[in-house]
Amino acid sequence: MLLDTIKKELAAVALSTEEEVSAEDLAATETPETVERAEGEAPAEAPEGKEEEKPRPPIMETDYRAKGFHLDVQVAPDKVVEAAKILYKENFFIEAVTGVDWLKEEEFEVVYDYNNMAELCRVVVRTRVPRSTPQLPTISEVYAGANWHERETHDFFGIEFMGHPDLSPLLLPEDADFHPLLKDYTP
């Protein structure tokens, strides 16, 4: 099955929990479930017991019916290109690239959505970059379609994709120097 094959192949690039895990990376592998909004009006919703849960494995199959995707892979920022190459070899196509601003953890999460046309298999590749130096390599050489998605992510979050051919604002005005989807952005 495609899911098993791709899981096996992606395990090579997924963030490994045993070796070379710095304190920062540990935070990265933490489940986003424990995150609460800074000024949420109703903070009591997240159950207390959740914090005792183990950190999420870097590569895991998710419950498709509940989540909407099959495989969730955490990779180091410099491994996204390798992951993209593996997925490209298996004829996956890129659906979207986007970012999430985790203000509390001072990190950006960059999320790559892949899907396969032959057999339904949605793979989510995520990586975390520090908010102060949001840099990671571009995958637009593997997936030409990622070009615009990365430009859009750069527009909205200011995440820099190293080696990207043209990171000028795409959806925002040409002279825009702001990044509206940052949680601390005020117009």
Added chain:
Amino acid sequence: MNPIPEVLRLVIYLTCLILFAALNAAYLVWVERKGAGHIQRRIGPKEVGPFGLLQPLADGIKLMTKQLFLPAGVDPVLFKVAPILLLVPAVMSFVTIPFSETLVARDINLGLLMIFAFASVNVLGVLIGGWASNNKYAVISAARAVSQNVAYEIPMLITVITMVMVTQTMNLNEIVMQQPNIFKWYVFRFTASPLMPVAFLIFFICSLAETNRAPFDLAEAESELIAGAYTEYPGMGFGVFFMGEYANIVIGCAVTTILFLGGWQCPFGLAPGWWWFLAKLYLLIWTVVWIRWTYPRVQFYALLNLSWKVLIPISLVNLLLTGAMIKVF
């Protein structure tokens, strides 16, 4: 012998012809819009006057009262000359058109030749207009118009040569007189060449292409080139272009009528006169309108392919066949 001096007669005729061309342009727009409306199952203009009949007047007033400004960077002389260059040859061509046996401004022996001489000039109007506009869309349009006209002049003239071989005259009135009834119309003159209906079609298609009409309206393809060579023209500059376009359509259809459909002759040999000519003319013009609102636009290479691969070979075959027929019979 003639009560009216020749010069005065010509002036009167010319005035009437210019009026005829202008009125035709105005009301052909109305016919076009009304026809398009009903073909698309709506009614078209209806507000100004009964059935929208005064709409052309309103449009004309609007165009005339608009400011005639020169866009930045245009060539001021050529920009103004271009619309006239399109309209004048068209009006000039009317001079030799026989509306009836006697109703003709100047019955000259080389009428057919003169019309085609003028027809070749009018493309200059589009070319100069497009060039002078200092607009990239207009330049592309001008280039398209010229190459299209050159490509379609060839099959058209080959067909005309065939016709001249058959009629043995270039006098339009004489050509009409050779076709007294429907069986003697050149479109059905199978004794001259069995390919006569095809020749008629070729000539009609070529006149569509020569007048930049849909589906050959590449020069003003509105979904590609906005309004082509006319993009920059304001007010009456555009209006004159428009008049020239429609005058060209009338000329094209008039020549088709004269060459193939017996001009002012009645199909049944009864009461020949200008009314028959006009009836046939407007029937053809209606066909032009009908075609416009039916087909999508052809692509440029398809246009040239049609000319070089279909129209020219067939018209050449027709030419040879006609020559052989004349030789044999």
Added chain:
Amino acid sequence: MSEFALSQTQETFVMNLGPQHPATHGVLRVKLTMDGEYVVRAEPVLGYIHRMHEKMGENRTWAKFLPNTGRMDYLHALAYNHGHVMAVERAAGIEVPERAEYLRVITTELNRISSHLLWFGAFVLDLGGFTPLLYAFDDREQILDLLEGVTGSRLTYCYYRFGGVYNDVEDDFLVGTKAFISRLRSRLPMYHGLVTKNIILIKRLKDIGPIPPDMVTRYGATGPVARGSGFNFDLRKNEPYSVYPEFDFDIPVYTECDSMARYMVRMDEMEQSMRIIEQAIDKLPEGPVKAKKVPKTLKPPAGDYYCAVEAARGSFGVRIVSDGTNTPYRLKLRSPTYSNLSLFEEASEGMLLADALALMGSLDLVIPEIDR
């Protein structure tokens, strides 16, 4: 016509196609570098009606984002409603009654037909034929009337709610829909006679604007663009959502990769949508149209969720990142045409201007959806 070799020494000029141009159907600007009539480089410039829906989503509750979804793809607004509603239902674990699902399918498929009809007209208009546009509008108007009777609006629908639909349909809608389907069935041969089989149109679309399968994968193109390049990929079949598995329908796939293939895919899809609607009306169960247990203030458990639907132009995906509060932490909207248009630059290289516009028309652009 890509055999034309571009020479380096030749002079090129830059032409702006848009933001106001008849062929872009909205405020899209394409910066064309032209060599005569040949396109050397076509660079789409986006963002003229960018409204930052994603930020708006972060600042309002889940339910308050509903009207926004209808304003992205104004031609297939109900699919966008559906995508958002389904994503939130998945996150919050809301069960939808069966009748509501059927109503969603009927209305969204009607909307899909109306979207394809408008595309059909506008595409032929791009190619210079004006009349088919108004014939298509005539039919589309019937759909809008039907949908107006149900949803209350004609274009930017806001009909689906979390756990169901806004209100139940009446019988005259079902009768009217059936009448419309038999009407459209009789009109489609007319469209094919007037347009599809027309030699001029065939000459303009056949082998024009090839999008090879490899390009589809690299750019992530979906919808009719992928299906015209030989991919049997339709989320209604591949990722069966709602009650689509209950129906018997086919996915039209053409392997020619040219503009004609994309054209045929959409024309055939209309017929398939009609089949779905007919079956849905026949099977329509009785029951409530709204789930009972929908909390007033939705607070989906924290985590991220993805949900995609097949809109008229491709797969529309909604990624939700919830932090357990009543507003989304992050709402990512993946619009299909954004990916579809991004391949235009590569696909249009070396084409004639008119062919490039035919290719652009065959991608079926809706600019508000690209710009979001």
Added chain:
Amino acid sequence: MSGYFTELFTGTKSLAIGLGITIKAFFQPVVTLQYPYETLEMKPRFRGHIQLTQDEETGESKCIVCGMCQKACPTGCITVAGKKPEGSKKKALTRYILNFTTCSLCGQCVESCKPNAIEFSKDYNLASFDKNDFIFDLLKRLKEKS
């Protein structure tokens, strides 16, 4: 070579079919509605701007000033105010302002209204040169109606 003639023939035939279709349409009745002279009746569910419903007995508004519509509105275009009259338990509506310029007609206010105090109107002729014309005082409109 035979392909050449086949294409010529089928092409000409397809063009003739096209002409036949358009000329048939030419003689068919028009389908458009001559708008200012003819109008359609609005569908019962047509969503115009909202208006207050009338209590059949009292002729007053049914509104209980709970503020649910104001809360449900995505764009915040509804402003409701009310106060308790002397000796009454229930609040009475004193002001209901709809800023129609930002309304997106989503229907969430009508849906959220428990006492059915608001409904969609059937007005669609709403063009105006002045933006202020679209800030509706619905209570005033209700009084004018009754």
